[in-house]
Amino acid sequence: MATLPQATTRPKEQQSALFDYFWSLAGAVSVRTKILGIVLGLVILLGVGITIQVRETLHNALAARLQEQSVSAARDLAARATDLILINDLYDLHQLLNETLVNNPDVRYAFLVDTNGEVIVHTFGEGFPLDLLTANRVAADGHHATVTLDSDEGQIWDTAVPIFEGRAGIARIGFSENSVHTVVSRLTNQMLITIGIVSTVGILAAAFLTWVVTRPILDLKQAAQAVGQGDFNQWVQPWAGDEIGELAKAFNVMTADLARAEAQHIEREELRSQLLEKVITAQEEERKRIARELHDETGQALTSLMMHLHKMNQQCPVPELKPQFDDLRQLVSRTLNDVHNLSVELRPSALDDMGLAAALQRYVNDCRKRYPLEIDLAMIGLDNARLPSTTETALYRIVQEGLTNIARHAQAKTASIMIERRHGRVRAIIEDDGIGFDSGKTSGKERLGLYGIRERAELLNGSVIIESEPGHGVTILVEIPI
Ligand SMILES: Nc1ncnc2c1ncn2[C@@H]1O[C@H](COP(=O)(O)OP(=O)(O)OP(=O)(O)O)[C@@H](O)[C@H]1O
Ligand SMILES: [Mg+2]
Known part of the structure; x- marks a missing residue:
């Protein structure tokens, strides 16, 4: 009983496999060949049938x-x-x-x-x-x-x-x-000759007709391929008022719409880039201003507060108050240190004064102290001349985000940073040996770090490749033309 369904389905499977095989051969040939094949087949079938009868x-x-x-x-x-x-x-x-x-x-x-x-x-x-x-x-x-x-x-x-x-x-x-x-026999020969002549004429007529029918289809195919490659300025001549002509007209309307949408998209992208550039510049300016303010105003005030405390400590007639003065001085000294660190974090003056290499060196030294992480830093070709300031800022912020991510998410033992200037391009590679992540799933409103890396590089016509697999660390490769 159990074999009954098998027995009934097998011929169907065979049929469909046979049809699939036939279609893999017949379906692969061009429409022109298909029509010619049908005409030739019909003429021969009809001719042979009539002759036999x-x-x-x-x-x-x-x-x-x-x-x-x-x-x-x-x-x-x-x-x-x-x-x-x-x-x-x-x-x-x-x-x-x-x-x-x-x-x-x-x-x-x-x-x-x-x-x-x-x-x-x-x-x-x-x-x-x-x-x-x-x-x-x-x-x-x-x-x-x-x-x-x-x-x-x-x-x-x-x-x-x-x-x-x-x-x-x-x-x-x-x-x-x-x-x-x-x-x-004489009649058969005559009929075969007639079939031969009719077939030849039929095939020639069919070839001409298929050429007429398939030409607009070929035009459409070429235009569709060009559209697929991003060229929306395609226009197809509607050869006739039939279905293919209607298709050509619909295709033309579609490409015109696509071209319009593409133009709007490009315009919006340009606006977005401009806006982003402004936001990033404003952010850097603001950070610079706050860093300067912290350094010049708050730092100065705290330094003079410390001096006053020192002086008051020396002149204080009550010896029991001296330890409290010392505590206060230490607190102010720590705050001064914090303010300094904050100001450097916001905008390292070294980046403006001494360039990317020095600023990165200083930042990485800071990180070595701050995180339980072995960090390699290699910089090639950065000693001779400064990079454009936008590129330096971008690279500094990219490395900063990369290292912060490693410290926050990677659970890595070592991180390595390599910056190389070569053939008119700067290439930065930030790598770690941590837990990695599924790079296909990094999207979401709160995840701005990696997005920011990409945006900063792309604003400078650069490119970013982020490679990671869970358990195999992360590699961020950035290339920016100079
Ligand atoms: N080096 C890394 N090792 C492991 N996971 C990482 C690493 N870098 C990024 N990730 C993962 O990718 C996610 C996105 O990183 P991204 O920097 O964009 O966001 P975030 O660090 O979580 O937030 P923020 O916007 O403050 O940077 C992280 O939440 C983390 O899961
Ligand atoms: Mg981050």
């Missing part, structure tokens, strides 16, 4: 006529032979048979048999084939009998007719079917 019908009709002819010839022979047999005129009987042979080119032989079954006369010359005698018999009450016999030169229609109602013997005549075959 006409051959069959003609052969049957001619064979029926041959049979009638053989019967009437045999009857004629029997009628004319009656008297000659009765008077036993062998010479004239010979003459009669020869005449029958000469008058009818399809007659292959004729002979007369007496009532005892002995051959009276025949047209075989020497050696009468005896088995011919038994090959055809007329029924006792019959008028005639016709059988087909095989011979070296094809089929023979053999007709036997009783002479004088059987009382004087039997007349036999053999008609060859050769003439029928000749006519049928």
